[in-house]
Amino acid sequence: xxxxxxxxxxxxxxxxxxxxxxxxxxxxxxxxxxxxxxxxxxxxxxxxxxxxxxxxxxxxxxxxxxxxxxxxxxxxxxxxxxxxxxxxxxxxxxxxxxxxxxxxxxxxxxxxxxxxxxxxxxxxxxxxxxxxxxxxxxxxxxxxxxxxxxxxxxxxxxxxxxxxxxxxxxxxxxxxxxxxxxxxxxxxxxxxxxxxxxxxxxxxxxxxxxxxxxxxxxxxxxxxxxxxxxxxxxxxxxxxxxxxxxxxxxxxxxxxxxxxxxxxxxxxxxxxxxxxxxxxxxxxxxxxxxxxxxxxxxxxxxxxxxxxxxxxxxxxxxxxxxxxxxxxxxxxxxxxxxxxxxxxxxxxxxxxxxxxxxxxxxxx
Amino acid sequence: xxxxxxxxxxxxxxxxxxxxxxxxxxxxxxxxxxxxxxxxxxxxxxxxxxxxxxxxxxxxxxxxxxxxxxxxxxxxxxxxxxxxxxxxxxxxxxxxxxxxxxxxxxxxxxxxxxxxxxxxxxxxxxxxxxxxxxxxxxxxxxxxxxxxxxxxxxxxxxxxxxxxxxxxxxxx
Numbered sequence: 001x002x003x004x005x006x007x008x009x010x011x012x013x014x015x016x017x018x019x020x021x022x023x024x025x026x027x028x029x030x031x032x033x034x035x036x037x038x039x040x041x042x043x044x045x046x047x048x049x050x051x052x053x054x055x056x057x058x059x060x061x062x063x064x065x066x067x068x069x070x071x072x073x074x075x076x077x078x079x080x081x082x083x084x085x086x087x088x089x090x091x092x093x094x095x096x097x098x099x100x101x102x103x104x105x106x107x108x109x110x111x112x113x114x115x116x117x118x119x120x121x122x123x124x125x126x127x128x129x130x131x132x133x134x135x136x137x138x139x140x141x142x143x144x145x146x147x148x149x150x151x152x153x154x155x156x157x158x159x160x161x162x163x164x165x166x167x168x169x170x171x172x173x174x175x176x177x178x179x180x181x182x183x184x185x186x187x188x189x190x191x192x193x194x195x196x197x198x199x200x201x202x203x204x205x206x207x208x209x210x211x212x213x214x215x216x217x218x219x220x221x222x223x224x225x226x227x228x229x230x231x232x233x234x235x236x237x238x239x240x241x242x243x244x245x246x247x248x249x250x251x252x253x254x255x256x257x258x259x260x261x262x263x264x265x266x267x268x269x270x271x272x273x274x275x276x277x278x279x280x281x282x283x284x285x286x287x288x289x290x291x292x293x294x295x296x297x298x299x300x301x302x303x304x305x306x307x308x309x310x311x312x313x314x315x316x317x318x319x320x321x322x323x324x325x326x327x328x329x330x331x332x333x334x335x336x337x338x339x340x341x342x343x344x345x346x347x348x349x350x351x352x353x354x355x356x357x358x359x360x361x362x363x364x
Numbered sequence: 365x366x367x368x369x370x371x372x373x374x375x376x377x378x379x380x381x382x383x384x385x386x387x388x389x390x391x392x393x394x395x396x397x398x399x400x401x402x403x404x405x406x407x408x409x410x411x412x413x414x415x416x417x418x419x420x421x422x423x424x425x426x427x428x429x430x431x432x433x434x435x436x437x438x439x440x441x442x443x444x445x446x447x448x449x450x451x452x453x454x455x456x457x458x459x460x461x462x463x464x465x466x467x468x469x470x471x472x473x474x475x476x477x478x479x480x481x482x483x484x485x486x487x488x489x490x491x492x493x494x495x496x497x498x499x500x501x502x503x504x505x506x507x508x509x510x511x512x513x514x515x516x517x518x519x520x521x522x523x524x525x526x527x528x529x530x531x532x533x534x535x536x
Contacts, residue, residue, distance in 0.1 A: 056470060056473065056474070056508075057474075057477070060473055060474070060477055060489065063485065063486075063489040064489045064492045064493050064496075065493075066489075067489055067490045067492075067493030067494075068493050068496075068497065069497075070497065070498070072498075073493075073496065073497050073498065073499075076496075076499070076500070076501045076504055077496075077504060079501045079514075079519070080501060080504055080505050080508070080510055080512070081505070081510050081511065081512055081513045081514065082513050082514060082518075083513075084510070085514075168521065
């Protein structure tokens with residue numbers, strides 16, 4: 001409930017990326033509920049005296065839900081009854097999951113499984129909320145799409161799930177160990193799989209409650225593999241690996257397709273539907289600085305933005321030193337730089353861009 | 365506050381609105397046009413004369429004066445240069461909600477939805493949200509008149525899945 005000191009240094013524009021989209025259009029948007037998951041009866045009034053609120057149309061109820069800012073209030077509403085629970089699952093409150101991610105050496109890898117709480121940041125109110133999630137114990141977690149979290153069990157075969165932190169819904173994904181299956185034995189270092197959960201990210205095309213949802217995973221098999229992208233659908237028992245020989249920095253679902261960006265800011269379209277393939281799009285090359293950086297894809301006002309975060313590898317912890325933001329001009333086939341910001345200090349490396357601000361409504 | 369346009373009232377055209385229970389309200393045209401439902405009644409409807417009575421089937425006359433007061437004041441706030449201090453807007457909004465029961469609030473949300481005015485709807489839904497903030501699940505159930513239809517097992521599962529801190533809630 002207090003404003004996090006971390007936020008002070010984070011450029012406001014980045015915080016607001018995508019927050020504008022969708023928020024004003026609710027009046028015209030028909031509301032759908034993911035009814036398939038819970039075949040419940042509608043909420044009923046306690047007695048025969050008509051209680052006015054229970055007559056409130058669902059879309060108006062949604063408007064009220066969306067005004068709740070504190071995660072515990074949202075959680076409470078999700079616990080009211082079955083239909084509210086499924087309604088909250090589709091509401092996707094606009095929170096960022098803040099996770100502080102180490103560079104992945106030694107005990108840093110296991111840092112997350114020992115935590116039983118996570119921090120949610122609300123960009124509308126500029127507040128952070130620490131919430132306790134005891135069942136995260138023994139699991140690595142990070143944010144996924146549509147307000148869901150990805151959890152990865154620390155124990156082999158590293159069972160993965162998508163978790164809705166407000167409603168408790170869980171969707172099982174094939175285990176992380178499955179990423180490794182296509183890699184030839186001789187490429188495995190000491191025949192061992194190096195578990196790097198902090199490099200696994202999962203995004204989805206819709207809410208994972210939708211049976212037609214496509215789930216794209218980004219991962220890296222240390223020193224071993226070509227397979228750095230995999231996909232599946234809800235209910236699949238294994239991942240379908242895609243050939244991708246680059247270092248995938250980030251992925252995004254945009255206008256019906258998955259896209260990926262690699263370290264050199266090359267841009268790829270990922271085909272998952274018919275014949276799985278990755279296609280490098282011919283765009284003019286961006287001149288990146290030679291400094292160590294990471295690339296992120298963000299959607300804002302219908303555009304794809306590329307955010308390049310340069311890291312200053314000084315003493316100790318790497319710190320972001322500069323952000324460059326580019327907008328994709330599809331016609332000119334180039335990234336146009338729209339914004340540049342220097343960061344003076346940031347005491348912690350916050351995994352701030354691994355979020356996806358979410359449309360409020362789920363297609364069913 | 366409502367009579368701020370008295371000096372020019374001779375020039376301002378009036379539109380007559382008819383509430384659900386048949387009561388008529390004479391409203392200055394710019395105020396009436398704040399409501400999309402009224403606006404769409406005239407726009408693209410060449411036969412509709414401005415002196416026609418606009419029926420508002422879902423708005424009871426009980427809430428009309430308050431709703432019209434909201435439009436008058438908020439459109440005045442928007443027009444004013446320099447913009448009014450935030451405290452003034454807040455004071456008006458708080459006074460607006462004072463003495464409104466939960467039931468009245470709900471009816472006004474339905475009315476605002478029918479009148480299709482985003483500003484009022486936003487304001488009222490936020491007010492409703494404020495009334496259930498930091499309350500227990502039981503309170504929220506009672507407020508909305510909703511029965512808990514979870515089986516004990518389901519509820520236990522949800523609670524166990526995410527055992528959130530329940531400390532610090534307001535007294536019901």
